Amino acid sequence: MVEFALYNAWLVPLLPALAFLVIVFLTRPWPMLSSAVAVGSMALSCFFATLAAYGVFTNHHYADHPLVYAVRWFSMGLPGAPELVIEVGIQLDPTSAMMMFMVTFISTMIFLYSTGYMKGEAGYSVFFSYLSLFGASMLLLVLSSNLLQMFIAWELVGLCSYLLIGFFTHKIAAREAAKKAFITCRVADFGLLLGILSLQLVFGTLNLVELSEKIYNFEQYTTMGILTLIAVLVFIGPIGKSGQFPLHVWLPDAMEGPTPVSALIHAATMVVAGVYLVGRTMFLFTEVPAAMLMIAITGAFTAMFAASIALVQREIKRILAYSTVSQLGYMMLALGVGSLTASMFHLWTHAFFKALMFLAAGSVLHGLHHKADVWDMGGLIKKMPITGWTFVIGGLAIAGIPPLAGFWSKDEILLKTLNAGSDSGVYYVLFAMALITAFMTAFYMWRMIFLAFFGDEKPDNHPHESPWNMTLPLVVLATGAIVVGWIGTPWHNLWAEWIYFRYPKHLDPNYLLMIGSALVGGAGIALAYKMYCADQSKALAHKLAGQYRGIHTLLFNKYYIDEIYLWFNHTVVDGSARVFYLFDIYVVDGIVNGFGGFTKLSGEGLRVFQTGRLQNYALVFFLGILAIAILMAFTGPSAAGLLGGVM
Amino acid sequence: MDINFLYDFIVAQAFYAVATVILLGALAVVFLPNIVHAVLMLAVTFIAVAGLFLLLDAPFIAAVMVFVYAGAVCLMIVFAVMLIQRRHMKLTNVFNNQLKVGGAVVALTVAVMAYFSANARWSDVSAVTAVPKDTMNFLAELLMTKYFVAFEAAAILLTMALTGAIMIAREVKANAGSTDDN
Amino acid sequence: MPDLLTTISLNHYVVLSAILFGIGLFGALVKRNAITVLLCIEIMLTAVMINLLAFNKFITPMDFTGQIFSIFVITVAAAEVGVGLAILIAIYRNQLTVNLDDLDWLKW
Numbered sequence: 001m002v003e004f005a006l007y008n009a010w011l012v013p014l015l016p017a018l019a020f021l022v023i024v025f026l027t028r029p030w031p032m033l034s035s036a037v038a039v040g041s042m043a044l045s046c047f048f049a050t051l052a053a054y055g056v057f058t059n060h061h062y063a064d065h066p067l068v069y070a071v072r073w074f075s076m077g078l079p080g081a082p083e084l085v086i087e088v089g090i091q092l093d094p095t096s097a098m099m100m101f102m103v104t105f106i107s108t109m110i111f112l113y114s115t116g117y118m119k120g121e122a123g124y125s126v127f128f129s130y131l132s133l134f135g136a137s138m139l140l141l142v143l144s145s146n147l148l149q150m151f152i153a154w155e156l157v158g159l160c161s162y163l164l165i166g167f168f169t170h171k172i173a174a175r176e177a178a179k180k181a182f183i184t185c186r187v188a189d190f191g192l193l194l195g196i197l198s199l200q201l202v203f204g205t206l207n208l209v210e211l212s213e214k215i216y217n218f219e220q221y222t223t224m225g226i227l228t229l230i231a232v233l234v235f236i237g238p239i240g241k242s243g244q245f246p247l248h249v250w251l252p253d254a255m256e257g258p259t260p261v262s263a264l265i266h267a268a269t270m271v272v273a274g275v276y277l278v279g280r281t282m283f284l285f286t287e288v289p290a291a292m293l294m295i296a297i298t299g300a301f302t303a304m305f306a307a308s309i310a311l312v313q314r315e316i317k318r319i320l321a322y323s324t325v326s327q328l329g330y331m332m333l334a335l336g337v338g339s340l341t342a343s344m345f346h347l348w349t350h351a352f353f354k355a356l357m358f359l360a361a362g363s364v365l366h367g368l369h370h371k372a373d374v375w376d377m378g379g380l381i382k383k384m385p386i387t388g389w390t391f392v393i394g395g396l397a398i399a400g401i402p403p404l405a406g407f408w409s410k411d412e413i414l415l416k417t418l419n420a421g422s423d424s425g426v427y428y429v430l431f432a433m434a435l436i437t438a439f440m441t442a443f444y445m446w447r448m449i450f451l452a453f454f455g456d457e458k459p460d461n462h463p464h465e466s467p468w469n470m471t472l473p474l475v476v477l478a479t480g481a482i483v484v485g486w487i488g489t490p491w492h493n494l495w496a497e498w499i500y501f502r503y504p505k506h507l508d509p510n511y512l513l514m515i516g517s518a519l520v521g522g523a524g525i526a527l528a529y530k531m532y533c534a535d536q537s538k539a540l541a542h543k544l545a546g547q548y549r550g551i552h553t554l555l556f557n558k559y560y561i562d563e564i565y566l567w568f569n570h571t572v573v574d575g576s577a578r579v580f581y582l583f584d585i586y587v588v589d590g591i592v593n594g595f596g597g598f599t600k601l602s603g604e605g606l607r608v609f610q611t612g613r614l615q616n617y618a619l620v621f622f623l624g625i626l627a628i629a630i631l632m633a634f635t636g637p638s639a640a641g642l643l644g645g646v647m
Numbered sequence: 648m649d650i651n652f653l654y655d656f657i658v659a660q661a662f663y664a665v666a667t668v669i670l671l672g673a674l675a676v677v678f679l680p681n682i683v684h685a686v687l688m689l690a691v692t693f694i695a696v697a698g699l700f701l702l703l704d705a706p707f708i709a710a711v712m713v714f715v716y717a718g719a720v721c722l723m724i725v726f727a728v729m730l731i732q733r734r735h736m737k738l739t740n741v742f743n744n745q746l747k748v749g750g751a752v753v754a755l756t757v758a759v760m761a762y763f764s765a766n767a768r769w770s771d772v773s774a775v776t777a778v779p780k781d782t783m784n785f786l787a788e789l790l791m792t793k794y795f796v797a798f799e800a801a802a803i804l805l806t807m808a809l810t811g812a813i814m815i816a817r818e819v820k821a822n823a824g825s826t827d828d829n
Numbered sequence: 830m831p832d833l834l835t836t837i838s839l840n841h842y843v844v845l846s847a848i849l850f851g852i853g854l855f856g857a858l859v860k861r862n863a864i865t866v867l868l869c870i871e872i873m874l875t876a877v878m879i880n881l882l883a884f885n886k887f888i889t890p891m892d893f894t895g896q897i898f899s900i901f902v903i904t905v906a907a908a909e910v911g912v913g914l915a916i917l918i919a920i921y922r923n924q925l926t927v928n929l930d931d932l933d934w935l936k937w
Contacts, residue, residue: 612936615866615929619745619858622752626759633763655835662837666845673849673872677856682864689868696875703842703882704890708899712878715903720871720910727864727914731921742859743930749858757851764843771839771887778890785893786900794897801904808908812915818922 002058005051006067009090012052012100013139015045016107016132023129034125038132039111045139046104056097063498066093068145068209084200089145091208094498095344099142099276102348106268106355107135109473113359114260116470117366127167127258134160138269142276147196147206150277154192154241157270158185164265165257177253184250188240192277195233199284202226212283224288231284231291234277242274242328245302249561251325255317259362262317267324267358268351275331275347279340282501286338293426296336296417300430300437303329305559307440311447312545312555315372316361319448323398324354326437333434334413337420337427340501342412345488349405352484353397356477360391363470364452367463374448379457383464386471388453390478395449397481399442400521402514405485410438411517412488415510438517442524450533490514662702668695682732682739686724693717704778707786842883850876863920863927867913874906 005011019041027033056062070089077083092100111131118127137160141153159182166178200206202222203214214220218227238244243251254266265271278285278295285291303326310322327350334343365372367384381388397406414434421427465471488495490509497504531541545552554560672692676685693716700709732739779785790798853876856869878899885895921927 610936612933613929614932614935615743615745615749615858617935619749619752622756622854622858626752626756629759629763652835655837659835659837662841666841669845670848670852673852676865676868676872677852677860682862685865685868689871692872693875696879699845699879700882702837703879703886705882705885705896705899708878708882708896708903711900711903715907716871716875720907723910723914724864724868727917730918731864731927739862740865741861743861746859749855752858753851753855756854757847760847760850761844764840764847767840767843769839769888772890773839773887776890778886782893782896786896789893789897790900797901801901805904805908808912812911814915815912816915816918 002051002055005048006055006092007069009048009052009092009100009143012045012049012104013136013143015041015048015136016139017136019132020129020136023125023132028125028129031124034128035111035115038128039108039115041132042104042108042111042135045135046101046108049100049104049139052092053097053101056092056094057498060498062092062097063094063500066091066096066209068092070145070207083204085205086148087146087207088149090143091145092143095276095279095340096142098344098348098499100139102351103135103138103142103269106351106477107131107138107264109476110260110264110268110355110359111135113263113362113470113473114258116467117260117362118258121258123167127164130160130163130167131260131264134164134265134270138273141273145208147199147208147211147281150280151189151193151196154237154273154277155189157265157273158182158189158241161185161254161265161270164261165254167258167261168256171256173253174256177250177256181250181254184247185240188236188238188247190236191233191240192237195230195235195237198226198230198233202230208280211281215283215287218287227284228288228290231288232294234281234284235291235295238274238278238332239298240274241277242271242332243302243325244274244298244329244332245305246561248302248306248325249565252318252321252558255315255321259317259358259365262321263355263358263362266321267354271324271328272331272347272351275328275335275343278332278335279343279501282335282340285335286501292336292338293424294336296333296420296427296430299329299332299334299336300433301329302326303333303437304433304440305329307437307444309555309558310444311440312552313444314375316364316374316377316448316452317358317372319374319444320354320357320361323357323441323445326441327354327398330410330413330434330437333430334416337416337430338501339413339416339505341496341499341505342409342416344499345412345485345495346409349397349409349481349485352477353394353404353406353481356390356474356481357394357398359470359474359477360387360394363387363466363474364391364463366466366470368461371461374451376458377452377461378455379453380461380463381453382457384466386465386474390474391453392449393478393481395445397485398445399525400438400517401525402518403482403486405481405483407518407521408485408488408490411490411514414438414517415490415507415513418510418513419507435517435520439520439524442521443528446525446528447532450528454533455536658702662699665695665698665702668692669699680738680740682728683725685740686721686728689724690717690721693721705782707783839883839887842879842887846876846879846883849873849879861928861930863917863929863932864914866929867910867917871906871910874902878902 016038019037022037023034027037056067068089068091070087073086073088075082075085111128114127114131118124121127134157137153137156141150141157144150144153162178162182165181166175168174196206199211203211203218205211205214215227240247240250251266251271255262257266285295306322306325306329310319310326313319313322327346331343331346331350334346363384364377364380364387367380367387368377371377381392393404397404400407400410402408414431417427417431417434421431490507493506496506531544532538535541557563669692672688672695675688676692679685679688693712697709697712697717700706700712850873853869853872856872857866860866860869881895881899881902883895885893889895917927920932924931926932
């Protein structure tokens with residue numbers, strides 16, 4: 001059975017894809033049946049994925065030699081020696097097996113949750129068909145054995161993201177957010193596509209395993225400059241998909257979509273596709289130190305940048321969105337310091353606790369009839385105990401409180417960054433940024449929790465606990481948020497033995513750092529408690545906001561990034577468009593019209609010679625004959641030959 | 648003065664006489680203001696050309712020239728003149744407004760041709776070989792053997808051309824309609 | 830010079846032919862009456878025939894090529910003058926003129 005799952009992992013993405021087709025073409029009129037098909041297929045897919053992952057994680061051979069099976073899709077060039085061979089295939093190694101299991105598991109939970117959350121909404125069946133399509137695309141991306149297939153899946157998940165963000169088509173904000181997400185990601189995907197094409201051009205293959213070997217000896221194929229360019233181009237894709245600065249703007253807006261979508265796509269799975277892609281193409285980036293540094297700096301900056309915005313936001317999902325951006329920055333930082341292990345570990349734990357928090361937030365919104373401002377909530381934990389306590393667990397996990405999942409992965413990243421500091425001093429700066437981010441994360445997360453779940457109840461709120469099919473996933477994920485980090489503890493790092501790049505790196509546990517990061521998280525929580533829970537009037541919070549009004553406004557308006565983009569669009573893009581418009585009107589059209597006018601004028605001029613009188617024509621005709629005769633008579637012997645050879 | 652020289656002398660005088668008639672006739676065709684006179688001078692020219700052909704050892708062609716050109720063609724043209732020029736015949740043969748330019752082009756053409764012929768080196772074999780006396784036999788044989796296809800094609804061409812000429816020139820009846828025979 | 834007057838060479842015929850051709854061309858280019866233009870074309874054809882027969886006599890006396898082609902030229906000229914006159918008559922019937930200055934419909 002394990003063997004079967006291992007060698008038929010293509011079933012994992014296929015099942016949700018079939019569910020998509022079945023729902024679209026057969027069961028759409030019956031909502032309950034449609035959701036059952038979607039949940040059932042994903043659960044079955046999860047079952048297979050679990051078996052396959054079990055198969056991978058019981059055979060250490062796969063850690064260094066991925067299990068790849070592929071079929072040729074098409075080839076171009078000479079038969080026998082094709083220049084371009086495109087395959088579709090599955091690559092199973094610990095990283096993709098982990099992702100496959102994580103995606104199917106989280107998806108199953110969220111599908112189940114959606115049956116409750118979306119109950120009674122119009123387009124219930126369509127929602128589940130989109131979710132199934134997304135699941136299929138994401139799993140295809142995860143399991144791809146080559147970059148082109150990965151890119152196709154990458155675009156498919158982008159499409160699903162667009163469809164699901166704009167699912168509530170009656171909301172203008174949702175439609176706009178969907179467009180924004182799609183366009184922003186397309187901009188980034190263009191860079192990725194260029195990068196992929198360059199890889200094909202330079203190395204002649206897109207197969208991940210082959211590329212890994214060829215790029216290791218890249219000097220046979222290309223120069224350092226070209227490789228750097230390719231690395232930068234490839235990295236542009238993840239910048240967009242994983243919401244890194246400066247293309248993060250779409251992710252907070254994407255929260256206009258239904259909450260399960262936010263949890264599934266914009267927290268746990270799709271947005272980490274960028275991180276995953278960089279992890280998959282680690283062999284490319286490790287050869288280019290400049291690209292690695294760029295990734296690290298981008299990650300650290302994004303983490304701190306997003307966390308600072310999250311400090312003052314008011315909408316519950318928006319805070320979580322910036323938190324997601326921040327945590328994605330963490331993962332990028334880990335990749336930038338060369339640790340696939342730490343990055344994937346944080347990806348893994350983050351998927352659990354962030355999905356949990358989104359689902360809990362959705363439960364809150366469900367109970368409060370979509371009142372999103374945390375300042376309007378309060379004391380919810382009494383009416384919604386399961387939602388509240390699971391949210392608290394998530395909050396503890398993300399704040400990095402041991403022994404919850406977030407602590408171990410965050411600690412790993414901090415440790416790796418600190419150790420990288422021995423190579424270059426810039427990593428100490430990045431480490432400091434990461435530590436500050438950890439503090440801010442704990443603070444804003446617990447600010448939200450204290451405001452929403454503790455304190456006084458607001459009289460005009462009538463919250464109620466959600467049904468079982470929403471709370472069950474919460475409980476399961478909360479359990480996950482507690483335990484999934486234990487496989488990667490510094491004392492017995494099972495994780496690092498399986499998921500690594502080229503060879504496992506063993507680091508001794510750094511107790512000072514562990515205590516330090518736990519203390520930083522605790523300090524954040526304590527500060528939040530002091531400002532937002534202990535003091536019911538929130539006087540200190542208001543006072544600080546008033547005292548630093550400028551900074552507060554700047555943060556609340558997200559550093560005006562959207563406004564800057566708008567200004568850029570309106571002045572620079574539209575302005576240059578205007579210049580080009582004038583250029584088109586006067587220069588291009590001028591040239592074209594000039595040709596036309598010249599033709600017309602010369603026609604008018606030549607019309608004079610068109611007298612219509614035969615004898616004029618005959619006259620000119622004879623002049624021509626004379627000219628030719630004279631020409632031929634006086635130029636060369638061959639011309640004379642044409643006259644009959646009589647000369 | 649032997650007989651050959653005498654023969655050559657007579658031929659030369661005949662050539663110059665005939666050439667004079669030809670050129671004057673042709674000039675008259677061009678310059679006479681009355682079209683009927685022009686046609687008449689054309690006939691004179693053609694007859695003189697026929698005489699020239701006799702000097703060129705082509706008696707058959709000379710005969711055909713008289714029959715076809717001086718006879719048939721000129722007759723046809725006279726009929727056409729009668730059909731077309733219905734009023735007085737004076738000033739029916741005048742110049743148009745490109746007289747000077749046309750004259751220049753013609754002068755140039757003649758000059759070029761004169762230059763070419765003056766500079767040409769002919770492989771003149773007339774001193775050794777002469778055209779056989781009974782040209783008729785040779786022509787008949789060649790037309791019926793070597794040039795048979797061309798000969799027949801020319802015959803068909805002539806038939807078709809004259810039939811077509813009849814079709815084109817036929818009087819169009821005012822009520823020529825669908826029910827009449829055409 | 831006495832040689833030129835007493836011995837008629839090929840050049841004599843060629844020059845005569847050239848002058849006759851020139852007269853015909855001149856008439857064809859400058860006469861206003863379409864019938865005269867036809868006459869002049871006949872003159873040009875005649876000049877060509879003189880050439881053909883002269884070359885026949887002086888260069889290829891035994892081949893008769895020039896004479897044969899003269900016959901063809903006569904045939905074609907007869908056909909041409911027949912068709913040409915027919916066309917002129919048809920034009921006259923429509924336009925009541927054969928003045929070439931008036932027949933300028935080839936203009937744009």
